[in-house]
Each structure stands twice: as C-alpha cells, then as structure tokens.
Amino acid sequence: MNFFSRSRWTSRIRNILILLATGGLFSMGTLLLAQTHATPSVDSNKPAEQAFKNIQVLKGAPADEIIPAMQFISNALGVECQFCHVQNAFEKDDKKPKQIARKMIEMQMAINRDNFKGEREVTCFSCHRGSENPVAIPIIADEETKPAANQPEPLTAGLPSADDVINKYVEAVGGVAAIEKISSRLEKGAINFNGHDFPVEVLAKAPNKRISIVHMPNGDNITAFDGTAGWLGSPGGRPSRPMNAQETEAAGFDAAFHLPLEIKKMFSQLRVRPADKVAGHDAVQIVATNEGKPPVRLFFDKDSGLLLRSTRYTETPLGRNPTEVNYSDYQAEQGVKIPLQWTVARPLGRFTIQIKSVEQNVPIEDSKFQKPASPPTPEGKPATK
Ligand code: HEC
Numbered sequence: 143m144n145f146f147s148r149s150r151w152t153s154r155i156r157n158i159l160i161l162l163a164t165g166g167l168f169s170m171g172t173l174l175l176a177q178t179h180a181t182p183s184v185d186s187n188k189p190a191e192q193a194f195k196n197i198q199v200l201k202g203a204p205a206d207e208i209i210p211a212m213q214f215i216s217n218a219l220g221v222e223c224q225f226c227h228v229q230n231a232f233e234k235d236d237k238k239p240k241q242i243a244r245k246m247i248e249m250q251m252a253i254n255r256d257n258f259k260g261e262r263e264v265t266c267f268s269c270h271r272g273s274e275n276p277v278a279i280p281i282i283a284d285e286e287t288k289p290a291a292n293q294p295e296p297l298t299a300g301l302p303s304a305d306d307v308i309n310k311y312v313e314a315v316g317g318v319a320a321i322e323k324i325s326s327r328l329e330k331g332a333i334n335f336n337g338h339d340f341p342v343e344v345l346a347k348a349p350n351k352r353i354s355i356v357h358m359p360n361g362d363n364i365t366a367f368d369g370t371a372g373w374l375g376s377p378g379g380r381p382s383r384p385m386n387a388q389e390t391e392a393a394g395f396d397a398a399f400h401l402p403l404e405i406k407k408m409f410s411q412l413r414v415r416p417a418d419k420v421a422g423h424d425a426v427q428i429v430a431t432n433e434g435k436p437p438v439r440l441f442f443d444k445d446s447g448l449l450l451r452s453t454r455y456t457e458t459p460l461g462r463n464p465t466e467v468n469y470s471d472y473q474a475e476q477g478v479k480i481p482l483q484w485t486v487a488r489p490l491g492r493f494t495i496q497i498k499s500v501e502q503n504v505p506i507e508d509s510k511f512q513k514p515a516s517p518p519t520p521e522g523k524p525a526t527k
C-alpha cells in the first residue's frame with residue numbers, strides 16, 4: 143500500500159481538511175485548514191485586511207471569518223480552493239476565477255443592498271447551486287410534476303408540540319433518573335475518512351466537558367471543550383489554539399453531557415416543523431434558536447423519539463456554512479441509550495465515527511479537558527508551511 147507515501151498522504155490530508163473545515167466537535171479542521179494552507183495565524187480581533195495580504199472586497203470582516211467565507215464560496219460553487227488560488231500563495235491574483243469571484247462578492251453585496259435592505263438574502267449559492275456555471279434556463283423534469291396545492295396546510299398541522307417531542311426524547315433515551323445517574327463516559331473507536339480508519343477516543347464528563355482525540359499518523363488532532371471554552375490541537379507539533387466564538391458555541395452543544403435534559407435550557411425558542419425522512423425514518427424537526435444566532439435544527443425519529451440529526455450553521459461574511467451530524471446505532475449502556483455511530487457531513491464531504499467500546503462513570507480528571515500551555519507564537523507571523 144502506498145497510502146502513506148508522502149505526496150499521496152499530503153493530498154489526502156488536504157482533502158480531509160477541506161471537508162472538515164469550520165465549526166464544532168469532530169470538526170477538528172479550521173485550524174488545520176488554515177495552517178496547512180500556510181495562511182497567517184489568524185488573530186480574531188483584527189480586521190481581515192490587517193491579518194491577510196490582499197483583501198480588497200472583504201475589508202472590515204473579522205479575520206477569523208475569512209477561511210469560513212472561503213469555505214462557503216467553495217461549497218457554493220462545488221470547487222476546491224485551487225480553483226481560484228495558486229498553491230501556498232493565497233494573496234496572489236493570478237487565477238481568473240479569483241478575479242471574477244471578487245467581482246461576484248461585490249455584486250452579491252450590491253444586490254442585497256439595493257433590493258433587500260442590506261439583508262443577506264442572495265448568496266453565491268442562490269445562483270450557483272453547487273456549480274461553477276449557474277443555469278439560466280428552466281429545467282424540464284424527467285417525470286410529469288404534480289401541481290402544488292393552492293392552499294397549503296399550516297406548517298405545523300398534525301405535529302406534536304416542541305415540548306412533547308423533547309419529553310419523548312428524554313423518555314426514549316431512558317428517562318430523567320437514568321440519564322442523571324451517568325456522569326462520565328469514555329468511548330473508543332475509529333474515525334473513517336475516505337475509506338481510511340484512524341483511532342479515536344472521546345472523553346466526556348457532566349455537565350459539559352468533552353474532548354475528542356484522533357490519532358493521526360503525524361500526531362493527535364484534538365477538539366475540546368473544557369466547560370467554558372473550546373480549543374483545538376493539531377498534529378505536527380503545532381501549538382493548540384482557542385476556538386473562536388462560533389466554534390465554541392458548536393463545541394458547547396456537543397459537550398452537553400445530559401443533552402436531552404439541556405435542550406430546553408440551551409435555547410430561548412423551540413419551534414416544531416415538519417421534516418423529510420431522515421435515514422429512512424419518519425422525522426419531526428425542532429428549530430432551536432437564540433436571539434441573533436443562526437438556528438440549530440434537531441430531527442427526531444417520530445416512532446422511537448430518538449435524535450437522528452442535528453444541523454447547525456456558521457455565519458460567514460458571504461453566507462452560512464451548514465454542518466449536519468447524523469446519529470445512529472443507538473445502544474443502551476447502563477439504561478441510557480447513546481448513539482455509537484455518528485456521521486459529520488458538510489457540503490464537500492463527510493466522515494464517520496464508530497464507537498467500539500464504552501465505559502461510563504469512570505473517574506476522569508478535569509485537567510484532561512484543559513488546553514496545554516503552549517509557547518507563545520510571534521504576533522501576526524505566518525504559520526510555518
Ligand atoms: C471562487 C474563488 C475562490 C475560491 C474557491 C476560494 N477563494 Fe480564497 N479568495 C478568493 C477571493 C476573491 C479572495 C480575495 C477577497 C478580497 O479581496 O476581499 C480570496 C482570499 C483568500 C485569502 C486571503 C489571502 C491574502 O493574504 O490576501 C485566503 C487565505 C484564502 N482566500 C483562502 C482560501 C481557501 C483556504 C479556500 C478553500 C477552502 C479558498 N480560499 C477558496 C476567492 C476564492
């Protein structure tokens with residue numbers, strides 16, 4: 143097997159990073175993406191034009207939202223970074239698509255300013271829909287389409303209340319008493335990207351500490367939430383770094399140890415909505431929101447009551463990047479059902495974690511979740527290539 147031959151490995155890592163980038167647990171990637179692409183170590187307090195070399199249209203955007211915005215563009219057009227960028231020289235304007243993209247960013251801003259009161263209604267995806275070339279002519283469907291009903295039923299007709307859905311979830315998992323009896327969990331298994339497995343360990347402790355450690359060939363890749371703040375560790379001897387506000391929020395959600403009991407407290411509004419089938423199961427959706435933040439969508443199995451999927455969004459200057467987590471293989475461990483498999487999916491790819499062993503109520507030191515002290519890095523200097 144030449145899988146570990148250097149160049150193949152490097153390109154594979156790049157693909158993995160592209161698909162992992164931005165947001166939350168098992169998302170390991172933002173930092174790595176930035177580092178592997180040799181972008182500057184991003185200081186979130188700085189505007190983009192100070193942290194990067196050649197920002198012309200995204201001036202004033204927070205520096206740590208540039209990579210997520212790039213991710214958004216790539217998702218919207220269904221392309222990789224190299225479509226617009228010269229390798230290891232992101233500031234260069236050599237490629238035509240980059241020049242066009244800059245005009246397109248200005249166009250998007252103008253459309254929204256002139257027609258939608260500055261609300262970001264139109265994005266790259268509105269026109270591009272995952273393709274470099276938007277389609278301007280209506281498509282003829284393969285089959286005859288049924289005309290839409292003139293009087294749509296109210297959205298929530300026949301659906302249970304949000305309260306009922308959450309209560310059913312609590313019961314499905316094992317009930318309040320059983321859930322509260324478990325206060326720590328140590329899981330071991332494998333994470334699979336592109337058909338390759340790496341060992342993974344997930345340590346979690348009530349109320350909200352969590353760390354996942356992926357053992358990669360060149361070192362550990364870590365996503366952690368210490369109870370208040372999130373941090374990321376990447377292989378290759380690079381220093382750990384704190385998560386930004388959006389990453390922290392997503393990691394905090396993943397870290398909620400007694401999630402079924404926490405949902406009502408975590409969000410100020412829960413609305414019930416219909417849903418398409420999720421992994422073959424009839425589902426009901428809860429749209430969970432907090433003021434001024436993108437929603438989190440939670441999909442529950444209509445029959446079993448268990449959580450099948452969560453979808454959340456990270457805000458970027460150009461649009462929102464979605465992350466979907468699908469939970470499956472629920473098994474009862476000491477009276478509490480937990481998913482032993484979950485798949486994290488983004489527009490450009492997905493990876494799956496399969497847990498093989500679970501230990502609960504084992505003592506786990508708080509220090510396990512804390513970011514190791516790292517040597518200070520020189521301010522504003524580019525990360526090493
Ligand atoms: C469709 C074209 C396009 C794609 C795809 C794209 N970018 Fe960009 N990128 C741009 C444009 C345009 C700018 C300049 C924005 C400006 O002038 O404000 C830019 C700027 C950047 C910068 C700032 C460079 C500097 O120092 O000025 C970085 C870093 C970057 N992109 C990284 C990425 C990464 C990583 C990816 C893949 C996830 C990516 N880009 C995908 C068009 C693209």
Ligand code: HEC
Pocket residue numbers: 215219239240242243246247250264265266267268269270274275276460
């Ligand atoms: C209002 C619709 C619309 C929006 C919004 C839009 N585009 Fe486009 N874009 C187009 C059309 C149409 C073309 C093709 C033009 C042509 O064929 O000459 C295009 C072409 C492009 C190309 C050139 C593709 C190639 O194959 O060379 C790039 C790059 C691009 N858009 C990037 C973006 C980015 C990035 C955004 C979001 C910031 C965006 N576009 C938003 C309509 C749009």
